[in-house]
Amino acid sequence: MGRVRKVLTGPLVIAVLVVAVGGVGFGLYWFQPWKLWQDETVQEALPGVAETSAPPAAAPSEPPSESPSPATGPRTLASGELISHEHATSGTVKLVRLADGSHVVRLENLNTSNGPDLRVWLTDAPVKPGKAGWHVFDDGKYVSLGKLKGNKGSQNYVLPGDADLSSFSSVSIWCDRFDVSFGAAELARV
Structure with a gap:
């Protein structure tokens, strides 16, 4: 009786372990639980919106430039x-x-x-x-x-x-x- 148990236990244990490891691997891939933490x-800035900084100073001989229209x-x-x-x-x-x-x-x-x-x-x-x-x-x-x-x-x-x-x-x-x-x-x- 002991010999039958030993023969069935070895391959059965290996098969169960392979299925369990495969199941855990698939579950980790599918659910990705680490992402919860x-x-x-x-x-990102909205495209086309300038950073909020002061405009460069115009040279004394240049007229002041107008800022772009909000439209x-x-x-x-x-x-x-x-x-x-x-x-x-x-x-x-x-x-x-x-x-x-x-x-x-x-x-x-x-x-x-x-x-x-x-x-x-x-x-x-x-x-x-x-x-x-x-x-x-x-x-x-x-x-x-x-x-x-x-x-x-x-x-x-x-x-x-x-x-x-x-x-x-x-x-x-x-x-x-x-x-x-x-x-x-x-x-x-x-």
Whole structure:
């Protein structure tokens, strides 16, 4: 009886260990739990906005130069406040037209959890509070603006030139791996 147990135990133990190590490895890859304790802060300036410093002094023989008109600088077209969905999320979202006519989605003072495969989506879905809003953003039309650069700070995401802005009404911090919104903002035209 002891001999049968020994023969079955060796290969069985090895098989169980291989499956367990493989399962732990897959779980670590899939969930990336260490990201819950890692923050990535990104502080980007809005493109086309000069740093707040004094202009250079004009030479005495030169007339003073006029500062550029605000109409030629970036213009906010819509904005909204982020609400929490799967993870606590806060900050402001702005849809901005730049002086060159291109558009960016700007996240300001973003504060959310880090996670695997986070994206910034411009969507046509309504923003719903609580669990009702977790899974609605992939049901309709959306444009992925790329990976979230950081889970904290202020950052810009360029919109494709062919995006029809009139058909989008919200922005979501979307976890593509688990198909869930970390947080979202309804865009109100200004």
